[in-house]
Amino acid sequence: MHRKDDYLKRLRRIEGQARGLQRMVEDEKYCIDILTQVSAMTKALQSVALGLLEEHMSHCVVQAAQAGGREADEKVREASEAIARLVRS
16 A cells, blocks of 8 residues: 555544534534535545555556456456445445
8 A cells, every 4th residue: 555644644534524523413513514514524535435446456456467367357356346336335
């Protein structure tokens, strides 16, 4: 994983956003304001997911494809399933 520190920084920020959302709900803040923050947090998580997917494709899948055979098929299948999950979410 080449950008581990970047991912960890982003995830810590997202963790802070989640705590902020909890406080907003506890304090019964305006629903639209909470939804706006949920949307921001969702986009942040999607950004992390897309970065991880790009890294997986450019390293793991490429290396497996170069090796060929069963491992290549497995890595492509894994990547396809991951993309499908992201599209559905």
